[in-house]
Amino acid sequence: MSRSEAPTIRLRADAGSPVRSAEVPVTAETRRPQRTSPYSMLGLTWRGEDPSSLRFRSRGASGWSTWRTAEILRDGPTAGTESRGRRGTEPMWVGPSDGVQVDVRGAGYRDLRLVLIDPGVLPSDASARAGAATASGRSSTRQVAKPTAAPRPPLLFRKAWGADPSWRNGSPTYNQGLRQVHVHHTASSNSYTRAQVPAILRGMYRYHTASLGWFDLGYNFVVDRFGRAWVGRSGGPDRPVRGAHTLGFNHNSVGIAVLGNFEATRPTQKVVTTVVRLAAWKLDLHRRHAGGTVAVTSKGSDRYAAGAQVRLPVIDGHRDTNETACPGEHLYDRLPGIRTRAQKRVDRFDPR
Incomplete structure (x- = not known):
């Protein structure tokens, strides 16, 4: 396969967006090396049972990568909501590429598709900076009184990563309250640059909405390896927006995902602090004790059947609720310290 050959998989632009994408059936042809239009993110989606093995390799500037396992996505909306019944892998950030090959094994799956995404580049990608911001997303330099509750950390709002509101499928749903924080990782690359983060978020957003049929980006917040906090799902970061991050446990929680894979890599101190x-x-x-536990009722996950009563940490890892390695061993090991530090921060600003 030569780079002079015409692409066999062509990406097309989404109207009014820098994002280009392609979704093609996985056939005997796509199981052989394919020349593609430029892309940086890929995923696989299907219906029915999960394949037993999902692997891919991509071709970048230095040639073909080694074969990589595509992790099955264990995030998701509550059963029966904002989903077209499609299953999928995590969206994998591979960097600039122009070739792909997939290897899928197993039985029971159907309508298997390969998704390739080029999130494009916006002028604002390289200049996004988190700052003290108001609810509207505008930075404020006014002197404010000492907070009487744990303050909101600096946030980068959806406009900063180029979220296209026309991709959303419906309207935000709000929980009655908040009882838990679920911590995730995205099981993808750890080597992205600062300027690539907005593009990664645009790619995830396109994959979650157009490929999987979710209402919006699944995570309420995303933290990059530089310690910046990004607003993910729409509906207002201060409000109890229901996400699509922890199947069976979205109904009274918030989802925070860290960009990267922490099975073999340790999160930076900036990540943990954020x-x-x-x-x-x-x-x-919501007056919750960060170091405590809480009794919650599952709405149905691959670990706890619908109606099961479960006692879990108020701040837990995704593996506590679903059959997954998320948020990776090294990030999961930091959760006890995260709970302690979070409660100390709450106590520091408690006016009582």
Whole structure:
């Protein structure tokens, strides 16, 4: 397969967006090396049972990558809501590529598709900076009184990563309250640059909505490896927006995902501190003890059947609710310290 050959998989632009994408059936042809239009993210989706093995390799500037396992996505909306019944892998960030090959094994799956996404580049991608912001997303330099609750950390709002509101399928749903914080990782690359983060978020957003049929990006908040906090799902970061991050446990929680894979890599101290600050802020709004446990009722996950009563940490890892390695061993190991630090932060600002 030569780079001079015409692409066999062509990406097309989404109207009014820098994002280009392609979804093609996985056939005997796509199981052989394919020349593609430029892309940086890929995923696989299907209906029915999960394949037993999902692997891919991509071709970048230095040639073909080694074969990589595509992790099955264990995030998701509550059963029966905002879903077209499609299952999928995590959206995998591979960086600039122009070739792909997939290897899928197993039985019971159907309508298997390969998704390729080029999130494009916006002028604002390289200049996004988190700052003290108001609810409208505008930075404020006014002197404010000392907070009487754990303050909201600096946030980068949806406009900063180029969220196209026309992709949303419906309207936000709000929970009655908040009882838990679920911590995730995205099981993808750890080597992205600062300027690539908005593009990664645009790609995830396109995959969650157009490919899986979700209402919006699944996570309420995303933390990058530089410690920046991004607003994910729409509906207002201060409000108890229901996400699509923890199948069976979205109905009284918030989802914080860290961009990267922490099975073999340790999260930076900046990442941990930002997760602490987000968790403390959201939990203090609802008077929850960050270091405690809570009894919750499953709406149905691959670990706990619908109606099961479960006692879980107020700040837990995705693996506590679903059959997954998320948020990775090294990030999961930091959760006890995150709970302690989050509660200390709440206590620091408690006026009582």
